[in-house]
Amino acid sequence: xxxxxxxxxxxxxxxxxxxxxxxxxxxxxxxxxxxxxxxxxxxxxxxxxxxxxxxxxxxxxxxxxxxxxxxxxxxxxxxxxxxxxxxxxxxxxxxxxxxxxxxxxxxxxxxxxxxxxxxxxxxxxxxxxxxxxxxxxxxxxxxxxxxxxxxxxxxxxxxxxxxxxxxxxxxxxxxxxxxxxxxxxxxxxxxxxxxxxxxxxxxxxxxxxxxxxxxxxxxxxxxxxxxxxx
Amino acid sequence: xxxxxxxxxxxxxxxxxxxxxxxxxxxxxxxxxxxxxxxxxxxxxxxxxxxxxxxxxxxxxxxxxxxxxxxxxxxxxxxxxxxxxxxxxxxxxxxxxxxxxxxxxxxxxxxxxxxxxxxxxxxxxxxxxxxxxxxxxxxxxxxxxxxxxxxxxxxxxxxxxxxxxxxxxxxxxxxxxxxxxxxxxxxxxxxxxxxxxxxxxxxxxxxxxxxxxxxxxxxxxxxxxxxxxx
Numbered sequence: 001x002x003x004x005x006x007x008x009x010x011x012x013x014x015x016x017x018x019x020x021x022x023x024x025x026x027x028x029x030x031x032x033x034x035x036x037x038x039x040x041x042x043x044x045x046x047x048x049x050x051x052x053x054x055x056x057x058x059x060x061x062x063x064x065x066x067x068x069x070x071x072x073x074x075x076x077x078x079x080x081x082x083x084x085x086x087x088x089x090x091x092x093x094x095x096x097x098x099x100x101x102x103x104x105x106x107x108x109x110x111x112x113x114x115x116x117x118x119x120x121x122x123x124x125x126x127x128x129x130x131x132x133x134x135x136x137x138x139x140x141x142x143x144x145x146x147x148x149x150x151x152x153x154x155x156x157x158x159x160x161x162x163x164x165x166x167x168x169x170x171x172x173x174x175x176x177x178x179x180x181x182x183x184x185x186x187x188x189x190x191x192x193x194x195x196x197x198x199x200x201x202x203x204x205x206x207x208x209x210x211x212x213x214x215x216x217x218x219x220x221x222x223x224x225x226x227x228x229x230x
Numbered sequence: 231x232x233x234x235x236x237x238x239x240x241x242x243x244x245x246x247x248x249x250x251x252x253x254x255x256x257x258x259x260x261x262x263x264x265x266x267x268x269x270x271x272x273x274x275x276x277x278x279x280x281x282x283x284x285x286x287x288x289x290x291x292x293x294x295x296x297x298x299x300x301x302x303x304x305x306x307x308x309x310x311x312x313x314x315x316x317x318x319x320x321x322x323x324x325x326x327x328x329x330x331x332x333x334x335x336x337x338x339x340x341x342x343x344x345x346x347x348x349x350x351x352x353x354x355x356x357x358x359x360x361x362x363x364x365x366x367x368x369x370x371x372x373x374x375x376x377x378x379x380x381x382x383x384x385x386x387x388x389x390x391x392x393x394x395x396x397x398x399x400x401x402x403x404x405x406x407x408x409x410x411x412x413x414x415x416x417x418x419x420x421x422x423x424x425x426x427x428x429x430x431x432x433x434x435x436x437x438x439x440x441x442x443x444x445x446x447x448x449x450x451x452x453x454x455x456x457x458x459x460x
Contacts, residue, residue, distance in 0.1 A: 007406035009239060015406075038405055045418045175268055176237035176245075178408070188275045 001104055001124075002046060005169065005178060006039065008032040011062040011215075012172050015039065016128055019048045020102020027052040027101045029121060029128050030171055031065030033227045039065065040072055052099055054079040054106070056130025056171055057118040058086070058223045060144060060216040067228035078226050081110065081117040088226035093119060109158045113151020114139030120159065127182070130171040133159050135180045138191055141205045143212070144220065148205035152198045160186055231334060231354075232276060235399065235408060236269065238262040241292040241445075242402050245269065246358055249278045250332020257282040257331045259351060259358050260401055261295030263457045269295065270302055282329055284309040284336070286360025286401055287348040288316070288453045290374060290446040297458035308456050311340065311347040318456035323349060339388045343381020344369030350389065357412070360401040363389050365410045368421055371435045373442070374450065378435035382428045390416055 002019040015035065019026035026048040031039055043050055050073045053066040058080070067088060070076040077090035079099065084092070091099075095110035109120040111132040118139070121128040131139030133155055141148040159168075164183030187193055192201060213219070232249040245265065249256035256278040261269055273280055280303045283296040288310070297318060300306040307320035309329065314322070321329075325340035339350040341362040348369070351358040361369030363385055371378040389398075394413030417423055422431060443449070 005235075005408045007237070007408065009242075009406060012239075035406060038407070042407070045414060176239060176265060177268070177272070178235045178237065184275060 002026070002048070004042065006035065006042075008035050008062065010034065012174050013062050014169065014171060014173070014178075015065075016169060017042065017048075018101060018104060018106070018123060019046065020104050023102035024048050025051045025102045027054055027099065027104075027106060028069065029054045030056055030059075030130065031069055033063040033065045033068055036065040036068040036072070039069065043073070049073075050076045051101055052077050052079050052091070052106075054099070054121065055081070055117075055223070056120065056128065056132075057081065057115045058084050058144065058220060059131075060115075060219050061172075061213045062215065063219050063222040064227040067226035070226070071228075080226075081108075081119045083112070084117040084224070086224050086226065088224075088228065095119075111154035111158050112145075113141060113147055113149075113154045115143075116145035116147075118154070122162075125163070125165065126167045126169060127159060127162065128169050128171075129159065133168060133185060133189075133192075134170045135168070135173050135175075135177045136185075136189055138189075140208060140210055142208070142210065143216070148202040149198065151205070152192070152201045155192055160192075232256070232278070234272065236265065236272075238265050238292065240264065242404050243292050244399065244401055244403070244408075245295075246399060247272065247278075248331060248334060248336070248353060249276065250334050253332035254278050255281045255332045257284055257329065257334075257336060258299065259284045260286055260289075260360065261299055263293040263295045263298055266295040266298040266302070269299065273303070279303075280306045281331055282307050282309050282321070282336075284329070284351065285311070285347075285453070286350065286358065286362075287311065287345045288314050288374065288450060289361075290345075290449050291402075291443045292445065293449055293452040294457040297456035300456070301458075310456075311338075311349045313342070314347040314454070316454050316456065318454075318458065325349075341384035341388050342375075343371060343377055343379075343384045345373075346375035346377075348384070352392075355393070355395065356397045356399060357389060357392065358399050358401075359389065363398060363415060363419075363422075364400045365398070365403050365405075365407045366415075366419055368419075370438060370440055372438070372440065373446070378432040379428060381435070382422070382431045385422055390422075
């Protein structure tokens with residue numbers, strides 16, 4: 001398997017490239033519009049064919065590169081959770097659905113709570129958690145149908161139920177960390193680790209007084225159009 | 231093996247953590263002074279003992295965190311290439327020397343050219359190339375005893391001689407890429423790939439008219455003191 005983690009410094013967003021070395025089929029998770037030229041060049045350099053551009057959710061902090069990638073690489077199918085009802089997407093994905101990239105299986109785990117469209121993806125022992133589970137943190141729950149109790153359940157039931165050695169690749173990190181493991185987050189995550197009770201988590205999340213993301217007014221409608229102008 | 235790539239956004243510097251899962255011995259390559267608290271916390275969270283803080287060279291663009299790490303974690307030995315004559319270091323390393331972290335062997339490959347202290351490190355099928363070989367690029371050769379012809383020879387003889395599948399982890403990337411392979415760089419590196427002749431490379435490097443790094447006046451003397459005040 002070819003695997004690359006990519007970073008957008010401006011929004012601290014991680015994008016992931018996953019490809020089958022034999023068939024050259026590839027998927028990209030959470031591409032960023034401003035990085036599409038970089039991503040297309042990388043695909044070309046590696047001789048890969050982009051089959052899927054996959055969103056972990058409708059983002060509020062950056063605009064997806066999915067639509068632009070499909071314009072350049074016309075075989076690409078855009079994948080977004082079904083709850084988004086984003087009619088620009090080619091695949092509206094549901095919990096348990098599996099996407100295939102060559103012999104690689106990418107399994108969707110519906111993990112709402114940060115937003116109602118949040119989906120984590122599992123590939124072997126790797127979890128791509130979007131903004132559901134971050135390194136030493138989690139996504140906020142105060143817009144886009146976010147719900148702290150639901151986020152707690154998603155993380156406990158769908159993610160913390162995985163083996164401790166499972167590698168976790170998040171949608172962002174703001175401190176220069178690139179990955180974590182389920183075991184580390186269960187032990188050390190200050191919001192959720194050490195068997196924090198649900199009520200305490202909900203109270204913590206509901207008590208956060210955060211400014212709105214700078215780009216939310218551009219990003220959410222932009223992402224509902226897969227990053228393409230209406 | 232525990233392996234973590236870490237990023238300093240301000241200087242686009244990559245730091246690497248390598249550790250033996252059984253013995254809990256760890257090494258860190260190219261720590262950044264401003265990130266020492268993050269790195270100490272990560273070592274603690276993972277239950278690791280830092281045995282070595284290793285420099286790929288005397289950096290001109292950031293100050294090392296090596297000295298600060300040794301102040302906090304007193305078992306840590308600082309490793310710098312012997313050509314630096316940095317008397318703050320515990321190990322002055324030479325080509326072919328091997329450091330052991332548990333069962334993991336970290337082999338020094340002297341790769342001068344960007345500076346006269348540049349050392350790449352090999353761990354299994356991974357190469358930590360510092361600023362010698364970058365993703366689609368290489369370090370500049372116009373200060374700190376840099377030499378374009380020597381850089382060409384270092385890359386061709388010590389790095390491009392490795393198997394194509396060898397994973398390359400550089401000291402920086404400014405485009406959000408995190409790694410490459412020897413095969414990709416041999417094929418695609420615009421400065422060195424596709425069997426570029428030495429004379430062409432030297433002419434290209436000698437023709438670059440680059441501004442001095444912003445922090446060179448602070449960084450080089452600071453790094454000769456392992457990041458500690460004189």
